[in-house]
Amino acid sequence: MKYIFCCLFALLLLGCSNGKQEQPSPAYTLSEEELSHLQSGDIIFRMGYGAMSLSIVSILNDSIKVSHCGIVVRGSAGLKIVHTISQSLSDADGMQECTVEEFIADSRENSIAAVRFKHADKQQIADKAIYYLDKKIPFDSYFDLIDSSAFFCSELPMRILKDEFNFDLLQGGESLMQNCKFSTFFDPQYFQVIINHHLRK
Numbered sequence: 001m002k003y004i005f006c007c008l009f010a011l012l013l014l015g016c017s018n019g020k021q022e023q024p025s026p027a028y029t030l031s032e033e034e035l036s037h038l039q040s041g042d043i044i045f046r047m048g049y050g051a052m053s054l055s056i057v058s059i060l061n062d063s064i065k066v067s068h069c070g071i072v073v074r075g076s077a078g079l080k081i082v083h084t085i086s087q088s089l090s091d092a093d094g095m096q097e098c099t100v101e102e103f104i105a106d107s108r109e110n111s112i113a114a115v116r117f118k119h120a121d122k123q124q125i126a127d128k129a130i131y132y133l134d135k136k137i138p139f140d141s142y143f144d145l146i147d148s149s150a151f152f153c154s155e156l157p158m159r160i161l162k163d164e165f166n167f168d169l170l171q172g173g174e175s176l177m178q179n180c181k182f183s184t185f186f187d188p189q190y191f192q193v194i195i196n197h198h199l200r201k
Contacts (some may be wrong), residue, residue, distance in 0.1 A: 014098070015147065022092060027109075027110075028107065028109045028110075029098070029101075029104055030104060030170070030184060030191040030195070034195050035079065035100065037194050037195065037201040038072050038074065038079060038100070038108055038114060038121055038194065038195075039072065039074060039116065039120065039122055039194075040071040040072060040073050040074045040075075040123050040125070040126035041070055041071065041072065041116070041117065041120075041122030041123055041124070041125035041126045042071070042102065042114050042115065042118075042122065042194055043070075043071055043072070043114065043115050043116075043157050043184060043185055043191075044069060044070055044071070044072055044081060044100075044113070044114040044187070045068070045069045045111075045112070045113045045114065045115075046066055046067070046068055046069075046103065046104070046106065046107035046108070046111050046112055046113075046196075047065055047066045047067050047107065047108045047111035048068055048107065048108070049106065049107055049108060049200075050136075052067075053067040053068075053108075057134075060121050060181055060182070062181045062182055062183050063183045063186075064113060064182055064183050064186060064198060065111065065198065066111060066113065066182050067085070067090045069083065069085030069104060069153050069154055069156075069157065069182065069185075070082055070128040070154050070156075071083070071125060071126060071155070071156065071157060071160075072100070072114070072126065073097070073126045073129065073130060074126075078099070078100075079085060079099065079100040080097045080098070080099060080130075081097060081098050081099070081102075082095065082096075082097045082101040082126075082130060082133050082151045082152055082156075083096065083097075083098070083103075083130040083153055083156065084096070084137070084139050084140075084151050084152065084155075084156055085153075086139040087139065092099075093134070093138050093139050094136060094137050094138035094151070094157075095132050095133045095136055095137045095138075095151070096133070097133060100153055102183075106136070110197040110198065111193055111197060111198070112133065112195060112197045113144065113186075113196045113198060114194040114195040114196075115185050115186060115191040115192065115193055115194060116191065116192045116194050117165075117167075117190065117191055118190055118191060119165070119167070119168070119190065120161075120164070124135060124164055124165075125160050125164070126158070127159070127161045128163075128164055129156065129160065130143050132151070132156065137149070137150060137151055137153070138150045138179065139152065140152045143159070145170065154182060154185075158170065159183070167190070169184050169185070169190075170184075179185075191196075
């Protein structure tokens with residue numbers, strides 16, 4: 001079992017690292033209407049390109065097939081995505097931002113989804129993501145959900161919800177593999193689905 005978890009760590013490390021092993025489809029995008037629906041504090045998901053993203057989806061065996069996530073920030077410069085990536089496949093380690101177009105360009109077709117936390121000030125979520133961006137929090141290559149000095153991709157929104165709103169998304173999950181599942185962000189009791197391209201399939 002320990003070996004399985006170690007393999008999962010390695011796969012998540014690469015899958016959350018924004019690796020580009022295939023050429024993205026230039027036709028895949030969000031409509032203007034969909035873009036207009038995105039608000040600061042929304043959590044956006046994608047499935048990346050490459051074997052590692054496929055492996056993550058296979059190992060997690062989740063109900064939603066994604067391998068990476070970030071937080072939407074809407075400001076004077078337009079829509080940005082704040083997320084965390086390993087330096088192993090990125091120019092910088094940890095917290096960084098990209099345009100929504102860049103985030104989508106690294107997404108497999110019909111893999112984008114976005115949710116909104118129902119029970120909090122969404123701007124506060126975005127502000128905290130920017131705070132961590134400014135602090136240059138490194139990528140959590142150990143995938144330690146207790147240590148708050150570094151984050152892996154889904155740990156970022158989990159940490160913000162727990163620290164800012166006392167909302168523990170993990171809620172005592174029985175295993176690491178359960179805790180890593182992206183579907184925890186799609187519980188309709190707590191989250192509103194804003195975009196779900198998975199329904200196109």
